[in-house]
Amino acid sequence: MMRRIVVGITGATGSIYALRLLKKLNSLTNVEVHLIISSSGVLTLHNELGIRINKLHSMVSVVHNFKNIGDVLASGSFRTDGMLIVPCSIRTLSAIANGLSDNLIVRAADVSLKERRPIVLMVRESPFNLIHLRNMISVTEMGGIIFPPMPAFYHKPASIEEMVDHTVIHAMRLLNIEVPGPVWEGI
Template sequence: MPARQRLIIAITGATGAVYGVRLLQLLVDHPSIETHLLISDAGVLNLHQEMDLGRKEVEALAAVVHNVRDVGASIASGSFASAGMIVAPCSMKTLASIAHGLSDNLITRAADVVLKERRRLVLMVRETPFNLAHLRNMTSVTEMGGIIFPPLPGFYQRPQSIEQMVDHTLGRVLDLFSIQHELTPEWRGMKGN
C-alpha cells in the first residue's frame, strides 16, 4: 500500500458540482490522502454553470488527474491500491452504467473495479423525484456493496449557510472512509449530553 491512501473522486453531470469541488478543497493538503480525479464532459459543463469554474481550476486541486476516456489508466485495474471512490455528484446515467457494469468510460470502470475489489464506493446521487429505474439502479449498486449517499442537508446542526450544509454532508462522507476532519461536531443527542 502507498504511504498515502489513494482516493478516487469523480465529478459527473448531475447538479451539485460544489460537492466534488469542496471535497477536493478539503483533501488538497490532507497529509494522508492522495486524490485521483475524473471529470466527465457533462461535469465540466456543470462546473461552469454552477460555480463559474473551468476544468483546469478544479484539476489543480487533485494530486493526480485522469482522462475519463483513458480506460487503460492505473485506476482501471484492481492492482491499483485505493481506499475507494466517491462520485460527487453522481448523475443517473453514471449510476445506471455502474449498476449494469458497463465500464463505458474510466469513471464507471474505476467504480466497477472498486466494487469487484470490495472497496468502498460512495455515490452522491442527484435527481428528484426518483423514477423506478433510478430506484432499481440504486438497489443494484447497494446489493453490490456500494453506498448510495444523496447529498441531503441535515438541519439538526442548524446550519447558517449553504457552505455549512455542504461541509456537514461531506463530513459524513469522509466519516465513511475514516478520514479525520473537523467539519461536523459529533451528535450528542437532543439535550446535547
C-alpha cells in the same frame, strides 16, 4: 501512511459538493487524490460555479482522462482506499449498476466494487423513479453506498457552505477519512 482516494465528477447538478470535497481532501497531508471528470461534469462545473477544470487540477494529485479505460484506475492491481462520485448522475448510476464500463469513472467504480473497496455515490436527481431506485438497490447489493446529498439541520448551519460541508464531511467519513465537523450528540 498516504491514502489514495479516487474522486469522480459527473454532469449532475451539485458541482459545489465536488468543489468542497476536493478542498477538504486537499487540506489533508496524508491523502493522494485521483480525479476523473466527465465532459458533462466539466460543463456543469462551469455552468453552476463559473469555474474551469484547471482550477481543480491544483487541488488533486493526479488528473485522469475520462475516456481512457486503459488507465491505471481501470485495474484492481492499482490499490486505492476508496472512491467518491460527487455528484453522481443517474446515467452513471445506471452504468455502474449494469456493468457498462464505457468510461473511466464507471470502470473505476466497477473495480472498486469487484475489489470490495468502499465506494460512495452522491446521486443527484429527484424525485427518483422506479428504475433509479432499482439501480440504487443493485449498487447497494454490490457493496456500494448510495448517498444523495441531503442537508442536515441539527448543527444549525448558518450558510449553504456549512450545509454542503456537513454533507461532504459525512461522505468522507464513510471512507474512514476523519475530518473535523459536527456530529450528532443526542438530545
